[in-house]
Amino acid sequence: MRIDLRTVLLDMRIASKGLRVRRFRSTLSALGVGIGVLALVAMLSISEGANREIQQKIASLGTDTIRIDSQTSKTGTRAASELNLSQGLSIEDAEFLSNANNARVTIAPYWVRNQVRVSAQSKTASATIIGSSPSWFSNERLTIVRGRSLRESDLRTSAKRCVIGSTIAARLQLTVGDIATISTMNCQIVGVLHPKGALLTEGTGIASLNFDEIVVMPWSSFALSDMAEETQKIDGIVARVQSVRDESDVFAAAESLRGHLNRRHRGVQDYRIVVPLTLLQEARQTQTLFQLIMGSIAGLSLLVGGIGVMNIMLANVSEQTREIGLRMAVGATRLRIVTLYLCHAVLLCLAGSVCGILLGVFVALLVQWLVGWPVAFAIESLILGPLLALSAGIIFGLHPALVASRLNPVAALRDL
């Protein structure tokens, strides 16, 4: 006796009708599995949301970049730096690193001043001023939408020229060739940046920066302005590793930079090196742990749901003993009885999984709304839920189905 698609569909139809007769019991049983699927879908959606957020963050920070922040503002560190004659990160550090790494790592030093008054044509805005080199644009993956970027000649001649962010350009109605007053310095606008948004630095320890609200000028010009407090000290360096083959290239470059700075600063940690790739690795570890914990909860929920299905199925078999005997008497093989009761279990679990998916999506959206965690619905999670529920149906339905198929037809028919 073989089981083909026709007989499976037939038994599904019979099982469906049988389950509808015991509607309340079937609903409760399916709900048990549904809660398991709910937990699974919600967990995977939250995990996927966190994953996509971290991917965006890393993409924003750059997977091949290394960020070095000057740490002289901290009192303790300042004392140590002064004691060891270290002055925090300096332009000489940047030049040394640039020469030491040849063309393997592009070094872009920068000064940054927040909330500087920028005015033009009787309009005023507050902007973040960056003093840097032309390589800073490529290291930060910034593109120019109008005009040009800064040039080495601008740097050499300390030209009073700048590139502005898209929001500043719109707010002050500035375009290429216009003159803007930055603090007290008049600067000619040579380019406008393509909108990019903010650097996603939350949780990384890196200072936040909105690229659409910046004004970038040559660091040589910045050093001459009233915005520069100490002309030799810089606020940080953005380094970008060239021709990256794999993650180890970036880590090796970071170690090289750390070694050079350590020697130059005589072991004083008045700077901090942040490798975004490390953040990615940490995020992956955190996510794995989260998935493990939530996966265990979802798995346990499915296990409990499955045991509930088994319990209900055993009760059904017990109540339907006479019907099973009758089916055997009129020609149902033991395999067909197994198929019929597996169909019962699978239908319960599939119905539960459909409810579980819908409720899981709802719960995930609720979490996003209430707690603010990002959620994303990966197609895998929507497939995995029913698949696991189907497996639970087969695994937990098998025992009741075998119990039903092993009944003696004569004894079963007498069970009145």
Place this chain on the structure above:
Amino acid sequence: MNRVIEAKKISRRFSTYRQDVLAVPEVSLCIDAGDLFLLTGPSGSGKSTLLNILSTLDTPSTGDVILNGTHLSSCSDDDLAAIRNEQYGFVFQTPHLIPHQSVLENVLLPTLYGNEIKPKDAKTRALELLDYVGLIDAMDHYPATLSGGELQRVVFARALIRQPDVIFADEPTGSLDADNSHRLLELLKDQAGSGKVVVMATHDRVAMSYATRSISLDKFDRDAN
């Protein structure tokens, strides 16, 4: 006459933790096509057990049953299921019907198993049978809404849906009044008259008058076995 069923020295013994019970002493019998064969005897004489053995629902402790030349002891469970489905029809004392299925669905039950019958053909056959037993108007009713006599006629229609060679009836008139008993016995007699075999276990004296052949189990001396 064409020999359909032959039982050779079959017996059935049940073992309990206290004692062995001989439910059916050693019996040999032959049933031919067109027979309305009665198994008679008082309650507890083993009529139903013998009927179950002949109908493959139970297996004998000794002996063998031969159906159209096939030794049933050599058949697998699946083979026996196929025999029950395609060659046997059953009418039980209590009308075993599935309560949440309509009369028509209950009649069609055997067609869900065994060799495929086109649903349309099966339905046509079921309607013919319901018409034959006088229940065509009740095809969409549920068992709970029918009388005892009507339920037995539904069971009878179900027994014939696969056009079996043999109909086994276990005390079919046991729970029926005289009119309904007479009606059902006439239907069974018609089947025997058309060349089928009807094997009936009964202690109904009226039913005995319909028999072409019979065997009485009370004649056997159990103590001797």
